[in-house]
Amino acid sequence: MIELEPLLLSFEVALLATSLASLLGVALAALLAQPRFWGRELLDAAITAPMVLPPTVLGYYLLVLLGRESAIGHAFESLTGAPIVFSRGGAVVAATIGALPLICKAARAALESVDVRLVGAARTLGATRFRAFFTVSLPLARRGILAGVMLGFARALGDFGVTLMIAGNIPGQTRTASLAIYDAVLSGRDADATRLSLIMTLFAMSVLIGVGYLTKQRPDGF
């Protein structure tokens, strides 16, 4: 019998996190794709850092930033009545941080590969910078962005370290599939660990194949 609860929770958290990371990631990518933006490399490094920093470091920063004693954590708790950390919200934040660099990097590359002359043509045809972005850049970059979003979703689904640091391991609340696997291994339930691991692997492989298909260049380049 497969433990469904952690899997469903993982999907729920990953869906929310991917939505957040997509909005934020594409907006940041649009900023990074601007040629005249002075803080570009610094911002890019800050967004990429979660890919290379230890989860403990990230988790610690997030605890300091979002904990119940912090300004943000306090404001959030007085507005919603529940803290961000050690709740489902914390798990969503952790997964968002994991997905963001993947989505942002893919979106930046996709936006930068759009022919600048097409954007120029849109501008001379009367489009504001804003309209040109939404009607030309974004539609033409959509395959690359979608590939990034899929990767981000796969990454969000499997977050372990940061989730453990800021959301804990609360059954039904923050115990996602990757945490459930950890529990199963520690308590010697090898069959459970194997089943959950295989499901996670199967899913990750499907996503990667999907991304490969999406990023394959079509003959007309579109």
Place this chain on the structure above:
Amino acid sequence: MASERLSEAGLRARLSLQRGQNGVGFKLEVTLQFGPGLNVLFGPSGSGKTTILSAIAGLLRPDAGHITLYEQTLFDAAAQIDLAPHLRRVALVFQSLALFPHLDALGNVAYGVPGPASKAERHSRAHAWLTRMRVAHLARAYPSSFSGGEAQRVALARALASEPRALLLDEPFSALDQALVSDLGAELLDHVNSLGLPVVLVTHDRNLARELGTELTLLREGRVERVGPASEVLAARV
């Protein structure tokens, strides 16, 4: 003759621009006047033709100078005026044509139809332009399926549908064979003359420049070398 043209110049530009990359510098220093109708900007590649068009359209900012279109100042470095490209109403047809690959011909042409207009209104005006350029049958086809001549016609329809006050054409016929160029060139001249707006056509093709036979500005290494009727300017340089 020359003074008469000066007085009726709709598009005036004095541009100064310098770009240096690892010792390979490029310097542009030109004063240009273009009256209503077709004007040819002729010169070898690297003489600054495309840079001039980009500056007039607002896609590239010159270091100094000014650009005026009739009574309107588009750019004035001293007065710190730099009108955004979408407010200039200067249509630019790129050498690559830059048709939007994700939109069909109708969508491409409707993109620039000035508002306020409903979608149906935009489409009907776009369709009228496709008909005038004799490519109405392509309305629902996508650019990847167009021949060189068809793409050219759709790009011109798109530029004209935006109701520009000036039209800039960068090597518009470079992808076409000679017979098509003659056809389309003559047709374009008809349209341009009936619209009465300044049109600047950039080319490095001597035959085309001679065939169009209008006022010609000869550009060389970022400077204006001569201005005058095409036959005279081209005859002086063998």
